[in-house]
Each structure stands twice: as C-alpha cells, then as structure tokens.
Amino acid sequence: MRGAIILAALALPMPAMAQDHSQHQHTPAPTPAPTPTPSEPQEPPAGSIRIRLPTRNAPPPADHSAMDHSQMDHSAMTANLPASGPPPRAFDGPAHAAAAIWGEEAMEVARARNHEIHGGGTYATLLVERAEARFHDGEEGYLWDAQGWYGDALDKLVVKTEGEGSFDGPIEEAEVQLLWGHAITPWFDLQAGLRLDVKPDVTPQLALGVQGLAPYNIHVDAAAFLSDRGDVTARIEAEHDMRLTQRLILQPRVEAEFSAQDIPELGVGAGLPHLSAGLRLRYEIAREFAPYVGVEYEAATGRTADLRRAAGEDASGIALLVGVRTFF
C-alpha cells in the first residue's frame, strides 16, 4: 500500500518530466550510438513535442531514385552494423507511456499483474507413480509411492510418500518427506527438507537430494538422509518410460539403498542393504489413469541379507505386481 502511494506520487510529475530531455531519469548509461540521419528530425525541442505520424508508403527520406537498391544483398551487411544499444532518445520519459494517458494509479496495478501472469505461474499436481498389490511366495502385500508438488517452474514445495505392508498385517514401512525443491540445472532440482518415517519406528530424518531428468530420459531421484540417531543412509531410484505404442508403456525401474552403518533395529546392515529392479507395463486408458502389471526382483545384500536369513526370511525374491499409475 505504501509502495503504491509512493509510486503514484512519483508518477504525478511525470508528464512534465517527460518533456525535459535533459533529465534522463532512468538512463543506464547507454553507449551513444552514431545516429545517421533519419527521415524526421530526431530531437524535437523540449516542451513542444510533436511527432508526425508517418503515412503508409511514406516517400523515401532521400533521393535514392537514381540508385537501384532492389538487387543489393542487404542481408550480408548485418555484420557491419553496430550492436550499439538504443540511442539516448530511447531513454526519454515517461517510463511507462500508458501512465501518461490513463494515470499511474490504474496502470501500476495492471502492469504488475501483466508481468505476474506471464511467467510466474504456480501449479500443483499429485503423481501416484506406484499403487500396487504385490504377490510373492503366497504372500500378498501392497505398496504405494506418490509425490506431489506446489510451486512454479523453479521453486517447489514437494511432498513424497511411500510405504508398504501386507494385506493381513499392519503397515510395515511408511514415510513422508516434505522438501523444498529448487532448480539447479535445466533438468534437475535440488531438494532439501525433512523425512519422517512413521513405520516401523517413528524416525525423523534430514533429507538432501536431487531429482530430475537425466540424459536418455531417465527419471532420477537420489537423496541422502541423516536420522535423529545419526544414521546416514541414501537411496537412488531411476526409471525410464519406453513407449511401445502411444498408450502402452514399459517402465524399467531400479532402486538401491545404501547405509553407512548397521542399523540393527531396522534389520539393516552397512553397505547396500536393499536393491530392486522391476519392469512395469502400463496401459494409459487416459493419461491420468494407467493400470499396470509388473515383475520385480528384490534383494538384500551383505549383512542385511544375513540378518534377513537369520530371521527366517528370504534374502531375495521375485514379486508379481498389479497396480495403477495415476496423477491429478
């Protein structure tokens, strides 16, 4: 509000200032260009500006009739023209011509709005990349993996959630991440924020990662995590959409987890505790709704595998998947 008043006040003397060419109010020191003689007088005397509107097919400024310009190759001369920037008169006031006609008060609002709506768009979306039932050795489980964002092209508030469980038991793993994403390259965002594991234990963690599109159109999401107990882990996911037809898409997907230390309460050993590689074949009934079937190989390695085997579980296995990919 205060800004508006100040701007409006600034605008008031503008018409008068506009006539005074000696005061170049907003001249970022242009390089004075050598100005060849144009067809009209260039600098009308201060205070009496009258610009003759040119008529259609105005006569040439000088008598070139004796010369045949029609065949000259003018495109070749571009290199010789100075890239000198606008001449001094181009910086004459008013700053905004319409303010001189309709008043700065009305124009200020419209101008701000006009800039704002051309490039500053904020949007929101939610992508459920995986919502699937998993069948492995007679066990039936489920998994979800979704992320949404709100923001513009460069800065986003990102929410991610994933988790899994078996249909006849409680949720086994569940996590939510709340991240700020900021564009650091044309294709990648840096993401930083919090991860909260809800299951198996409530574990708050710090998250720092990158997400984006790698060469060959591989979607990558890689992040490192630091838990409140000081455990350092990391996870990388990569997937690629192979379009078999316009609606049938095969998606290879790999995911790997790393741990810098043993985390016995989670059954995690230092190293590469978890690896998975899957193939999902989806059919886009609509862009927004694509059921899929798939298969996924999953393995624990190293000490994690030992821990699993000690608990009477398989260290690796193959699951069949049925799910749906959807977004809003």
Next chain:
Amino acid sequence: MPGWARGQSLTHARRGFGEVSGERIALTIGDHHFTTGARSGHAVAVNGSVPGPLVRLREGQDVTIDVINTLAEDSSIHWHGLLLPFQYDGVPGISFPGIKPGETFRYSFPVRQNGTYWWHSHSDLQEQQGLYGPLVIDAAEPDTRYERDYVVLLSEFTPRHPHEIARMLAVGEHYFNRQMTTVGDGSMSAEERLMWGEMRMNPRDISDVTGATYTYLVNGHGPADDLSFAFTPGERVRLRVINGSAMTFFNVRIPGTSMTVIAADGQEVEPVEVDEFQIGTAETYDVIVTPQAGTHALVAEAMDRSGMGVATLTSAAGAIATPPPLREPVTLTMADMGMHGGMGAMDHSGAAMDHSGMDHAAMGHAMPTQGAAPGNASEPMDHSMRDTALLPPQVEVGPGIDMVAPMPVDRMDFPGLGLDTVSHRVLRYTDLVARDANPHRMPERQLEIHLTGNMERYMWSFDGKRFNAVTDDPIRFGFDERVRVKLVNDTMMAHPIHLHGHFFELVNGAGMMNQPRKHTLVVQPGSTATFDLTANEPGDWAFHCHLLYHMHAGMMQTVTVRPFPAAEAAA
C-alpha cells in the same frame, strides 16, 4: 465467480459470426456455452458468437468501438495488426489498464491501412476461450481482383479450461501429445534416437497442445459442422485466411486447386501461386482461388497432424466435400536443433552419425558428431547442445534455458515443419516480395534477441528472462530509429513472434525496398530470422510469442519507442 459457475443457464454461442461496421461499433463480451461435434463447454463470446463478429472497416475512416465487458473478470480487446495510438492497442498493463467487469471501454482511432487482420483478448487466457474475431479493412479504392470475398478464420475449441491446459503443460508428461516416437517406429535410426534421448528432447514435440483436446475450427465450425463456402464456377474467390488459434500452426490447402497469395499479414505482396502454405499462429494470408466447378475441401491441417479444420468450397449447393486423410506425423530433424542449417532439406536417414566420441562425463551436454552430413565429412563438428558461451552477454543463463542452438542459420526458405517434403508448391518466406515499395533506409544498428526455453519445465522467455522477471527493462527504440533485429531461436519449437503496433520488414533476400511487411514472424526451430524495423509508432507496445501458453509462460516483453509525446497525447 464467473457466470457459468453460478448456476445460470447460459445461452449457446452461435458458431461463426455476423458483421459490424461503420463509425460506431459495440462489442459485448459475455459467458456462453459452445458445442462443436462431440465437444461442448464454456466459451467467452462476443456479441453472442464464437468467433466474435467480423469488424469491417474502410481505410481512411475513423472508428469508435465500445467494448462492454459482462464477464466477472477483467477483459480486453487487442486489434491485431492495426496501426493506432498505443493507448488503444488493448494490452492490459502496457497500453491501458484493461476493462473491469461491468465496464465499457471506448476505443477510438483513425483507420490508416487496409487488409486482413483480427482481434482478440489480451487478458489472461481468454483468447483460448473464444474471445477473438476477424477484422477486415477495405481499401479506399475498389479492388477488382476477385468477385467473392470470404473470411477463413482458423482456430480451436477445447472444453478444457485454459488454466487447466496451462497446468498440464507445466506438470509435463507430454500430456497432449499422442504422437510420440515409439520403440518400434522405424522412422529414425538408433543413433538419432540416442541423440534425442541424450538431449532429453522429444523429436515429436511439434505442438504443445493438440487434437487430443482441440477441435479445429473454420469460422467457428468444427469438421462435424459442415461449413461451406459457395461460389459460381469461373469466379475468383478471395479467401482471407486468419490464424486466430491459440497454439496451432495450420497447413492450408485446397487439393486440386492452386492458390495465389496476394497479401501477408494484411500487406500486399507480389502474387505467388502455391498449392499449400503453412500459417503460423496470428499470421494472415490472403489468397485468390478460381476453383473448378464442383466441390472442394478447404483443409486446415494442424502442423502436428493431430487433427484438421475442414470447410467445403462448392458450386453445388448442399454438397459437402470429403477431406483427405491426415498425413503422417512430423518428426524434427537435426536442422531443427540448430545443428547444421544446410541439412534442413536433406534426408537424414542416410546420414550416419558417429557418436562414439560422446563425452558423457561432461554432464551429458557435449555431443560431438563426426561427419554428420556426407558432404561435410571433412569438417568434423564439435557441437554441444547447450554451450552457453555462444550466447551474448544480455542472455541470462539458468535453468530456463535447456538448449543453445549450436549453429543457427536463417531458414526463411523453409516452408514449415512437415512441408519441406511434400511434392507440390509450398509458400516460403523467401517467396514474399512487397508489392508497394517501402521507404529505402539502411538500418542504423542491429539487435539480437534470443528465443529461449525449457521444454521440460515449460519455461519460455526472451534472452533467458521471463516477462515476470523483467519488470522495468523493456526493449528500447528511439523514435524513427531503424534497427535490424535478429531473432535467434534456441529452442526446438517454431515461435510466431509478434510486435504490436508496427510492421517490420522481413530480411528475406528481397530487395531492401521490397522486403515484405509483417506483424508476426515465425522463427523456425534452432534457426534465426531477421527483420528491419523502423520504430515510428511512439509509445509502449507488447512483443511476444503468439503461442498463447508460451506468452503465458513468460515469452513476452515490452517495447518502448521514445520520445513519447506525453503532453499532446494526454490532451
């Protein structure tokens, strides 16, 4: 809340338009419902029709146009291609404050030209919703070149709200593209596929919004609406083709009938006979046809070939033409990446690319290609597709630029994506020669403007700066200055660049005095295009890509022409 959400029963907008003329004209903007074929939804109509009425003026007259906004949001009308005092140009925030709900705004200006133009909203995304119409200015002297005169206004209708379209474009997923390359598609070599993949680009990114949601309209009529134009055999028919679409380039043809182009963007050109032409968004072409007795299809095929607008040109009342089928989808080439201009017309299938030297360590941006074209085997190219060192200093480098054309060349001789391989005569910019001589003046300086973008993030800009980031840094011209402006397209889409309130002259190889005058210039993907501008219309003007969602995403600037006669204009 807009009227259509208030439970009111909306009237159906008429398809097509009536005509308004004279010195006093009233246009009323209102919410309506619109249906074509199987698609139906909300529309913004003017005087009850989509498109709005034909505004028919006469060169030399004065006109006063009252625009009444009955919407629940601000609106505006911009007179596309008209030379007029800038305060009546109709761009909210640049030329005037806009028209508030319930308000009437009075435009008043002398008509200083003749030809085929159009008008449309410059507020929000209303143009997509139906707020546009044709504008024809008859010459002061009678024109004896034709017996019939039709407006052919091409556009689109979508039942989706334009904000939702903008959101889907921002979210990505190539939402509207149903013609992506598939694994089994044999039209590209494995090497080419790898190269496109390496760049994270899609060679089928021809149009952002497609027939997946658009029904293409001719004078407000979809293909199912059987629009027909009558003629008597032997008659010369003038078709005033206007691309009033939001996002679509059209390939226009009447199979079996040649067309003589007599004007481009309302300005007379030396007649050129063609079989087909591509018309960029916001351009206009006037053609004269003399169809043989019978029934002909007038086809306006979307450039990406995801649909077409169709009308019938017939000498037999009631007959409806059968349009030809859609042609194969278009795939971008190396030339569209600004890789090597000379390859534009070549057959790429035979151009073996050696990517063995790819430097993947360097973030995957480097893409050396050896012996890209057979004729250039002795000149190995070393191209990066995002070598920002090639950009002039005024370009702001950041995530908003996903590509820098490594070797952009002028492609005014390119007939448009997909039309370089057809066997009949197609219009090129290099065919356009102004009929009436322009004043002879050499440019005094040159200016280079880069068209920049990020397809994945849906960011579009000039010189890397979206309009929301350039609040008070316009492109400045001195009054009556003559400047050679070179547009460099660092993206893989064709952009129709429009300057308000002026005609510039294409530097297309025609003699300096016969360079064609245009208000909108298509800059081909990965290419340059140059125009000469005499900045002789004082005031503030919009300068933008006329693809609506590109402008909406930031590809817009203000052009100022100074000094501006404040005292006189305010009086």
